[in-house]
Structures are given as structure tokens and as C-alpha cells.
Amino acid sequence: MDERRATVLRAVVESFIESAQPVGSAAVLEMTRLDVSPATVRNDLAALEADGYLAQPHTSAGRVPTEAGYRCFVDGLGPGSLDSAEVQQVRAFFAHAQGQISELLSDTSRLLSDLTEYAAMVVAHSHDRDTIRSAQLVDLGGGRLLVVLVMSSGAVERTYVDVYSSPEMVAAAQGPATGAASAVLHEALTGRARSRRLDVRATGDAATDALVDAALSALAADEPATGDLYVGGTAKITGQFEAVSSLRSVLSVLEEQLMVVTLLRSLVDRGLSVAIGSETGMQPLAECSVVVAPYEVDGETVGSVSLLGPTRMDYPKALAAVHTVSRRLSASLGDGDGAPAAASAARSAED
Structure with missing residues (x-):
């Protein structure tokens, strides 16, 4: 035109x-x-x-x-930008962010919703594409063990190890073999893909090898999930749709985690930053738009941040918010080396 x-x-x-x-x-x-x-x-x-x-x-x-x-x-839109107060709000949030990765992602969804007044979604993709940054076997006491994997995405996997089936295993778990097994797991698994079958060469020490085998069996049984979804500001969209039926359809979609995770991953893989109405491929979202951007760790896409609102959403503001938050989240997750997250995960399990 x-x-x-x-x-x-x-x-x-x-x-x-x-x-x-x-x-x-x-x-x-x-x-x-x-x-x-x-x-x-x-x-x-x-x-x-x-x-x-x-x-x-x-x-x-x-x-x-x-x-x-x-x-x-x-x-036809340019990159857009947040105003100075909003930029400062984002900076302050990530400067003081701490705790588990799940807590950070949940809080990030609320931050994004507060910036825009739309429903915000943060997805951590399944860990099958990640590599292992750190592995640790933790003695929780009473014969209880926990394998803690810190992934390249910054996500933390916790898997309990069953040692109750054998008195010898319980005794091994309470002795120095736990520390030795932890060191073996860390050395053997660090840098390996989570999706691969995890095997470790035997050390020759029966107690250590038994604990390592038990840990690997527990990891094999604990398959990575499709992806974790964190939704913030659902209540903010209740006034955005005139028809109650439209609102009901949107809320029903947000309750289906697998559906939302699959949609957002598809949009990121297709390189779409904005999906409008039928472009989402989901009939319940025919009157909605989704603005999405990936976040990365070490140059690898590990999840996405997005906004869901009506097709008459404020696109310049939504695009600016999503891209600003995704960049800040990427920087925040890329800072650590994994050790603090593993220690925090172990303390959380002990509690």
C-alpha cells in the first residue's frame, strides 16, 4: 500500500x-x-x-x-523501548533476584505481567537439550540420598535415590563412600547431555560403585519433563475480553501446561516474535495475540518469556517488555557456575 x-x-x-x-x-x-x-x-x-x-x-x-x-x-514496528522507570524496575528486579531457578522464573512472570497488565508466561524447556554443569550426591541422613544436577540452562534437577532395599546400601550411604560417589558422578557427568544414557566406569570400590549405580538408575527413571510453565497475572486479562465465552476459552488454555509449553516452543522454533489470532494455531486463542522471545544460556535457547493478551494489545509496549526481560533473564542465568545452585538445592531438600 x-x-x-x-x-x-x-x-x-x-x-x-x-x-x-x-x-x-x-x-x-x-x-x-x-x-x-x-x-x-x-x-x-x-x-x-x-x-x-x-x-x-x-x-x-x-x-x-x-x-x-x-x-x-x-x-512495521521498530524495536520499541520501555520508559526509564520501567527499565529501572527491571534492573532492580534482576539485581536482587536470588533463590532457586523455579522461584526466579515464577517471579519473572509476575514482573512481566506488572509491566504490561497482560498475562505473562515463562517456560523452562525440558532438560533433554541441556548439558550437565554440575553433579552432586547429597547425604540427607537416615540412609536418604539425593542427586542434584545443575543444568547448562541454570535449572536444577533433584532426584531421590532409593537405598532402603539393602542394609549394605544403607551402610554405604552413611559412610565415606557417599563423598567418593559424588566426586565420581561430578567428574563423569559434567559436560554430558542430559538426554544421553548416563553410565560411569567402575572405580573398583564396591560401596562407591553401588551408590553410583543407584544414582544412575534413579536418574534414568526420572525422565526430564516436557517443560515447566510459570504464569503470572492471569487475573489481569479478565477485563480484556468483552465476551465471557472468550475469556473462559483463554483461561482454559492457560490451565493446560503441556498445550501452552508446546505452543510457545513452536513459536520460538518458527522464529515468530508475535502470533496474532489464528497464527497461534489454537482456536481458543482466536481473539488473542502472543508476544514471545527466547532466553539463552551460553548462546543456547533454554526457554521463553511471553505475553498473552487480546489482539488489540499494545504491541510496542509488549514487544519492548518481552525483549528487555528476556535479555535480562539470559544475563542473570548466565552469571553463575552452578555450585551455589547445587548447594541451595541440597539445603532445600534437607529442609
């Missing part, structure tokens, strides 16, 4: 996002200050409607954007 019609379309989208009301030619002229007559703008609106970018709810009403109109608008 020519530059003037692109300006008219942008004005309609921006006005509808702000007001949720159909936009007429007078409003377009006031917003754009185009040096043309109202009749010319009306002709442009009609042409944009004929091309599928706008729709008219009923005769004599103004126009509203279609999916194609939103897509054209989004494709």
Missing part, C-alpha cells in the same frame, strides 16, 4: 488499541494531520477494508483492524 494508506491503517490500529471503539475518518484526520479531505480518508478506509486490513462492524460505523491489519502494523 502507499504511504498515506499505511498512515491511515496505523492510525486506525493505534486508536482501536487505545479505545476499543471503531474508528472513523474524523478521528483518523485528527490523529494523522494528513493534508487531505475527509472524503479521501473515507476512500482510503474503504480501500483498506476491500484489501482485508480493516472491517466495518455495521453500516455507518467506523472501522476496526483485522488480523491482516494487525500483522501489517506489527511488521
Whole structure:
């Protein structure tokens, strides 16, 4: 389309996002200050409607954007940015973030929702693509053992080891063999892919080898999950949809973790930063848009942060928030070497 019609379309989208009301030619002229007559703008609106970018709810009403109109608008957006207060809010959050990876991701979803007033979702992809950064066998007392794996994504896996089946195993777990087995596991597993079958060469010490074998068996039985989902600000979208049925459909999707994780992973793999309506591939989200960005550790995508809102969402703000938070989260997860996370995980299990 020519530059003037692109300006008219942008004005309609921006006005509808702000007001949720159909936009007429007078409003377009006031917003754009185009040096043309109202009749010319009306002709442009009609042409944009004929091309599928706008729709008219009923005769004599103004126009509203279609999916194609939103897509054209989004494709023409620049990178966008948060205001200085919001940037400081994000910096302060990650400067003081601490605790388990699950707590960080859950808090990050709430931060993103607070910035935008949309529902926010943070996904930690399953660990089958990760490598092991640190492995530790922890004696919890009373013959209870825990394997703690810190992954390259910063995620921590905890797997309990069953040593109750044999008095000899219980005795080994309470002796120095636990420390030796922990050292063997750390040396043998660090840098290996979690998805591979984990095996370790025998040391020749019966007690140590028995504990190592028990730990490996427990890890083999504890398959990595599809992915963890953290949702923040669900209540914030309740006022964003006029039809109760639409809201009910959206909330039902958010309750299905596997469905959401699969959707977001698909969008990231397809290289989409914004999916509008039918582009999500999910009928319950036909009136929604999703803005998503991956976060990385050591250059590898390990999850995603995203926003879910109505198709008339504030795309510039949403894109700026998602990309700012994803970059900060990547930097935060890439700082540590894994040891503090393992120690924290062990203390949590002991509690």
C-alpha cells in the first residue's frame, strides 16, 4: 500500500488499541494531520477494508483492524523501548533476584505481567537439550540420598535415590563412600547431555560403585519433563475480553501446561516474535495475540518469556517488555557456575 494508506491503517490500529471503539475518518484526520479531505480518508478506509486490513462492524460505523491489519502494523514496528522507570524496575528486579531457578522464573512472570497488565508466561524447556554443569550426591541422613544436577540452562534437577532395599546400601550411604560417589558422578557427568544414557566406569570400590549405580538408575527413571510453565497475572486479562465465552476459552488454555509449553516452543522454533489470532494455531486463542522471545544460556535457547493478551494489545509496549526481560533473564542465568545452585538445592531438600 502507499504511504498515506499505511498512515491511515496505523492510525486506525493505534486508536482501536487505545479505545476499543471503531474508528472513523474524523478521528483518523485528527490523529494523522494528513493534508487531505475527509472524503479521501473515507476512500482510503474503504480501500483498506476491500484489501482485508480493516472491517466495518455495521453500516455507518467506523472501522476496526483485522488480523491482516494487525500483522501489517506489527511488521512495521521498530524495536520499541520501555520508559526509564520501567527499565529501572527491571534492573532492580534482576539485581536482587536470588533463590532457586523455579522461584526466579515464577517471579519473572509476575514482573512481566506488572509491566504490561497482560498475562505473562515463562517456560523452562525440558532438560533433554541441556548439558550437565554440575553433579552432586547429597547425604540427607537416615540412609536418604539425593542427586542434584545443575543444568547448562541454570535449572536444577533433584532426584531421590532409593537405598532402603539393602542394609549394605544403607551402610554405604552413611559412610565415606557417599563423598567418593559424588566426586565420581561430578567428574563423569559434567559436560554430558542430559538426554544421553548416563553410565560411569567402575572405580573398583564396591560401596562407591553401588551408590553410583543407584544414582544412575534413579536418574534414568526420572525422565526430564516436557517443560515447566510459570504464569503470572492471569487475573489481569479478565477485563480484556468483552465476551465471557472468550475469556473462559483463554483461561482454559492457560490451565493446560503441556498445550501452552508446546505452543510457545513452536513459536520460538518458527522464529515468530508475535502470533496474532489464528497464527497461534489454537482456536481458543482466536481473539488473542502472543508476544514471545527466547532466553539463552551460553548462546543456547533454554526457554521463553511471553505475553498473552487480546489482539488489540499494545504491541510496542509488549514487544519492548518481552525483549528487555528476556535479555535480562539470559544475563542473570548466565552469571553463575552452578555450585551455589547445587548447594541451595541440597539445603532445600534437607529442609
